[in-house]
Amino acid sequence: MGKKIFLILIMWIVGISKVYAFEFSPIGFDKRIDGGQGYGEFYLDNSTNNTQRYKVKIKSTGKENDVSKYMKIYPSILTVEPKGRGVIKVYGEVPRNFQEGIYRFLLATESVPMPSLKKHGNDVNGGVSMRTNVAVEMEAYVGEVRDDIKNLNKKIIEKNGERYFQGEFINNSPRGYEIGVGFVDGDDSLIEVYSQGRLKGRGKMEVYLKIPRRSKKVIFYDYNNQVFLKDSVKL
Incomplete structure (x- = not known):
């Protein structure tokens, strides 16, 4: 809502x-x-x-x-x-x-x-x-409200010598999230997390971000509870 x-x-x-x-x-x-x-x-x-x-x-x-x-x-x-x-x-x-x-x-x-x-x-x-x-x-x-967020239509786009991540969050949970999208290097060290705003319960959100150099994985973050969500994307 x-x-x-x-x-x-x-x-x-x-x-x-x-x-x-x-x-x-x-x-x-x-x-x-x-x-x-x-x-x-x-x-x-x-x-x-x-x-x-x-x-x-x-x-x-x-x-x-x-x-x-x-x-x-x-x-x-x-x-x-x-x-x-x-x-x-x-x-x-x-x-x-x-x-x-x-x-x-x-x-x-x-x-x-x-x-x-x-x-x-x-x-x-x-x-x-x-x-x-x-x-x-x-x-x-x-009570327990389990993560039920899917990231669909995931793409890595090459443009002018740079890479971009494109995807769409689908939230099947009744609760909302302040979503962050982060990038991790080969040592599993976090390079950067970008706030994407609020994903409401039963809602969806489109994401389009430039991928920092050295990134090996895209991760998704629940800002308000300071935890990583289950889904991730290898680059």
């Missing part, structure tokens, strides 16, 4: 206009929340020249499979320095004998206005640079 991202940007321009950037990652939780395994981290990157502050909350989706009341978050107020990164820690655990399946909750951030001092001549004025509100619907699961 698709993920819903609600993004509201409200900007106040004080003096000269500036470009602001806000980045939230990853966009999935995808943890098993029974048996003490339900821990994940999220990142807020601030590429502005101003300190940004956010309220962070867990909210209900309003759906039958909502597990927001079992989720905990730290910190509840997050301050991110200019050009810095803030970390949000989320943990969930449901009671014993909870029914197996896929569950959801909302992870919400709301920027807290921070006055900044702007000097115009001999006067110093206060201003607010930006407000950003984001609510992301997250997936979690209870």
